[in-house]
Amino acid sequence: xxxxxxxxxxxxxxxxxxxxxxxxxxxxxxxxxxxxxxxxxxxxxxxxxxxxxxxxxxxxxxxxxxxxxxxxxxxxxxxxxxxxxxxxxxxxxxxxxxxxxxxxxxxxxxxxxxxxxxxxxxxxxxxxxxxxxxxxxxxxxxxxxxxxxxxxxxxxxxxxxxxxxxxxxxxxxxxxxxxxxxxxxxxxxxxxxxxxxxxxxxxxxxxxxxxxxxxxxxxxxxxxxxxxxxxxxxxxxxxxxxxxxxxxxxxxxxxxxxxxxxxxxxxxxxxxxxxxxxxxxxxxxx
Amino acid sequence: xxxxxxxxxxxxxxxxxxxxxxxxxxxxxxxxxxxxxxxxxxxxxxxxxxxxxxxxxxxxxxxxxxxxxxxxxxxxxxxxxxxxxxxxxxxxxxxxxxxxxxxxxxxxxxxxxxxxxxxxxxxxxxxxxxxxxxxxxxxxxxxxxxxxxxxxxxxxxxxxxxxxxxxxxxxxxxxxxxxxxxxxxxxxxxxxxxxxxxxxxxxxxxxxxxxxxxxxxxxxxxxxxxxxxxxxxxxxxxxxxxxxxxxxxxxxxxxxxxxxxxxxxxxxxxxxxxxxxxxxxxxxxx
Ligand SMILES: Nc1ncnc2c1ncn2[C@@H]1O[C@H](COP(=O)(O)OP(=O)(O)O)[C@@H](O)[C@H]1O
Ligand SMILES: Nc1ncnc2c1ncn2[C@@H]1O[C@H](COP(=O)(O)OP(=O)(O)O)[C@@H](O)[C@H]1O
Ligand SMILES: [Zn+2]
Ligand SMILES: [Zn+2]
Numbered sequence: 001x002x003x004x005x006x007x008x009x010x011x012x013x014x015x016x017x018x019x020x021x022x023x024x025x026x027x028x029x030x031x032x033x034x035x036x037x038x039x040x041x042x043x044x045x046x047x048x049x050x051x052x053x054x055x056x057x058x059x060x061x062x063x064x065x066x067x068x069x070x071x072x073x074x075x076x077x078x079x080x081x082x083x084x085x086x087x088x089x090x091x092x093x094x095x096x097x098x099x100x101x102x103x104x105x106x107x108x109x110x111x112x113x114x115x116x117x118x119x120x121x122x123x124x125x126x127x128x129x130x131x132x133x134x135x136x137x138x139x140x141x142x143x144x145x146x147x148x149x150x151x152x153x154x155x156x157x158x159x160x161x162x163x164x165x166x167x168x169x170x171x172x173x174x175x176x177x178x179x180x181x182x183x184x185x186x187x188x189x190x191x192x193x194x195x196x197x198x199x200x201x202x203x204x205x206x207x208x209x210x211x212x213x214x215x216x217x218x219x220x221x222x223x224x225x226x227x228x229x230x231x232x233x234x235x236x237x238x239x240x241x242x243x244x245x246x247x248x249x250x251x252x253x254x255x256x257x258x259x260x261x262x263x264x265x266x267x268x269x270x271x272x273x274x275x276x277x278x279x280x281x282x283x284x285x286x
Numbered sequence: 287x288x289x290x291x292x293x294x295x296x297x298x299x300x301x302x303x304x305x306x307x308x309x310x311x312x313x314x315x316x317x318x319x320x321x322x323x324x325x326x327x328x329x330x331x332x333x334x335x336x337x338x339x340x341x342x343x344x345x346x347x348x349x350x351x352x353x354x355x356x357x358x359x360x361x362x363x364x365x366x367x368x369x370x371x372x373x374x375x376x377x378x379x380x381x382x383x384x385x386x387x388x389x390x391x392x393x394x395x396x397x398x399x400x401x402x403x404x405x406x407x408x409x410x411x412x413x414x415x416x417x418x419x420x421x422x423x424x425x426x427x428x429x430x431x432x433x434x435x436x437x438x439x440x441x442x443x444x445x446x447x448x449x450x451x452x453x454x455x456x457x458x459x460x461x462x463x464x465x466x467x468x469x470x471x472x473x474x475x476x477x478x479x480x481x482x483x484x485x486x487x488x489x490x491x492x493x494x495x496x497x498x499x500x501x502x503x504x505x506x507x508x509x510x511x512x513x514x515x516x517x518x519x520x521x522x523x524x525x526x527x528x529x530x531x532x533x534x535x536x537x538x539x540x541x542x543x544x545x546x547x548x549x550x551x552x553x554x555x556x557x558x559x560x561x562x563x564x565x566x567x568x569x570x571x572x
Contacts, residue, residue: 123433139432146425146508147409148540155502156535158442158460171539174444216441220506222432249442253457254434 004051004095005277006042007104008058008087010079013038014274015045020282022115022275034081035090043094054099055281057107057273058087064102064149072101100284104273106143108266109136111276112227114283116267121224125217126272127152128230129210133177137221141283144221153177155216160208162201163188180209182232193232207238211245214263218246219254229266239265290337290381291563292328293390294344294373296365299324300560301331306568308401308561320367321376329380340385341567343393343559344373350388350435358387386570390559392429394552395422397562398513400569402553407510411503412558413438414516415496419463423507427569430507439463441502446494448487449474466495468518479518493524497531500549504532505540515552525551 002025007014009032016027026049030041046054061075072088091099102110109118109126118124123139133153137144144150154175165188169178178184185193189202196202214226228242243259256262268275288311293300295318302313312335316327332340347361358374377385388396395404395412404410409425419439423430430436440461451474455464464470471479475488482488500512514528529545542548554561 144507147510148508150508151505151540154505154539156444156498158444171537172535212442216502217506219437219440220503221430222434222436224433249458251457253440254437 001282002049002051003278003281004046004049004054004097005274005281006054006056006058006091007107007273007277008032008056009104010059010077013042015042016274016278017046017049017051018275018278020278022111022278024271024274024278027274032079035085035087039090039094046095051095051097053097053281053285054091054095055107055277055279055284056087056091056099056101057104057277057280058101060103062087062101062103064145098281098285100280102143102277102280103134103136103149105134106136106138107274107276107280108272109138109227109276110143110279110283111268111272111274112225112266113138113141113276114279115275116272117227117264118225119267123221123223124225124227125214125221125223126227126229126266127213127217129181129228129232130230131182133181133213133230135217137217137223139223152213152217153181155213157209157212157216160205163205176209176213180206180213180232182230185232194234197235203235203238203241206232206235207241207245210238210242211249214242214246215249218250222254224262226263227266228263229272233265236265239263287568288335288337289564289567290332290335290340290383291560291567292340292342292344292377293393293559293563294318294342295390296345296363299328301328302560302564303332303335303337304561304564306564308397308564310557310560310564313560318365321371321373325376325380332381337381337383339383339567339571340377340381341393341563341565341570342373342377342385342387343390343563343566344387346389348373348387348389350431384567384571386566388429388566389420389422389435391420392422392424393560393562393566394558395424395513395562396429396565396569397554397558397560398511398552399424399427399562400565401561402558403513403550404511405553409507409509410511410513411500411507411509412513412515412552413499413503415467415514415518416516417468419467419499419516421503423503423509425507425509438499438503439467441499443495443498443502446491449491462495462499466492466499466518468516471518480520483521489521489524489527492518492521493527493531496524496528497535500528500532501535504536508540510548512549513552514549515558519551522551525549 127135135152167174167178413421453460453464
């Protein structure tokens with residue numbers, strides 16, 4: 001069984017064809033331009049394969065309410081050409097197979113859950129810390145959706161005692177994203193995050209906020225695995241620092257068997273979303 | 287079909303018999319003493335009814351891990367007579383019918399979801415703000431459990447600018463419970479919460495923390511209803527204040543149709559947990 005997958009990113013599209021175990025047989029990528037031209041490039045790549053289903057992980061905001069008339073459409077995005085574009089509908093009419101769609105972070109979470117760091121877990125959180133902070137949660141095989149959709153990057157946090165930064169989130173100032181995204185780090189120090197490697201304080205504060213975000217998720221969702229990735233986590237020492245802060249903040253209130261197994265890096269490198277899109281299609285087809 | 291229900295509280299037991307629509311036919315309550323004597327009183331009450339199942343909402347901590355050898359046992363509680371008491375096992379061997387058990391806050395949530403303020407909602411949060419702060423979440427008819435169990439009262443929050451109180455939680459100091467429980471209010475001002483009615487600042491700060499807690503839950507779980515109750519909410523003006531703060535903190539980031547319908551008081555008064563225990567038994571039996 002061949003499955004098609006699209007990671008529809010704001011800057012590039014990744015298209016792949018894989019088997020139902022998440023093995024990628026062929027893959028390509030190209031820049032995201034207008035919807036018509038971008039989907040034409042995708043069509044060209046997929047035309048030489050006979051696929052049984054297509055899974056899509058898209059940038060957002062996207063309408064994921066199945067009862068909505070605009071289900072599967074991109075919503076009000078700064079990328080004007082894509083604004084209100086009925087992505088799912090267009091793909092469904094172009095390919096004569098079932099098409100399944102979710103956000104890029106949710107498909108990334110599905111990827112890690114089925115084929116990566118969360119493979120043997122009942123439930124798995126995936127959080128990406130990059131320009132912004134986004135997270136998805138999969139439990140019992142399904143992406144957790146809620147009434148609206150979760151926006152975990154915007155929870156409010158306790159300020160670090162040595163941090164006077166007001167926060168970079170235009171809506172909430174000092175939410176998790178406003179305090180700990182790559183953007184927040186750059187605004188706090190006036191330099192790109194990757195140029196701050198030598199400053200211990202930067203990463204202490206960063207670990208404190210990430211640990212706090214994970215702790216709040218832990219007391220609310222209680223996931224078995226928490227996978228954190230994205231550009232900021234290229235600072236690999238953050239993993240040990242986040243784990244230490246997490247245990248310190250939690251302060252034995254809930255049992256944690258082994259924090260090294262609870263808070264982990266992704267295993268699928270840049271292929272989470274594409275592999276997760278395969279999983280999305282495979283699991284829904286069944 | 288008659289269903290038995292027990293709300294096993296730390297200070298009193300409530301026993302009831304009801305029908306499968308949550309209507310209570312008869313109810314009694316008595317103080318929680320030793321497990322043997324308390325269960326004997328329960329047995330006496332139930333002996334005149336022919337029940338098909340029994341639902342139990344218990345005080346905690348309780349082992350809810352179905353794979354655990356001590357599933358359904360009370361864990362390490364300050365109530366020494368109940369420490370490690372195998373509540374579920376004892377009830378199962380005493381009554382020759384299926385017995386289902388969850389925490390008191392989870393059954394309270396089930397009660398509001400099936401028969402109360404969350405009746406027509408897909409998903410419902412129930413938060414009780416009393417001596418401590420506890421919350422349960424029901425989605426698609428099921429209590430959300432997670433790997434451990436959620437302990438939402440212990441999420442960390444941003445401090446109110448005018449609040450210098452360090453927080454009352456022995457584990458985290460300024461978590462939600464440490465900042466906004468009845469205990470926190472009493473420690474912050476040195477007087478019982480119900481004696482502070484005339485001080486606006488008390489309730490402004492209280493509303494700010496409750497709204498923050500609800501916002502963090504909203505961005506993580508996205509429930510359709512958020513029911514808040516418990517002793518502190520006897521201060522009824524808090525509902526309007528919490529809604530206002532919630533909208534202010536969320537700052538239009540996520541759409542909220544009608545906050546008056548999102549954040550609501552309970553509808554079942556003191557019968558949430560007992561009615562929810564009925565629901566627990568009815569839904570599991572099916
Ligand atoms: N080596 C690094 N150390 C710390 N931060 C980094 C590093 N490399 C990139 N970043 C930060 O990661 C962010 C980009 O994250 P990334 O996940 O790659 O992109 P996006 O979130 O846009 O998809 C930027 O804010 C950048 O400053
Ligand atoms: N009228 C009131 N206004 C504000 N707080 C109150 C009021 N009545 C009780 N409380 C507070 O509620 C808490 C008890 O909550 P309750 O839900 O009744 O009990 P518990 O949490 O122990 O089950 C106490 O901390 C008390 O100060
Ligand atoms: Zn924000
Ligand atoms: Zn706490």
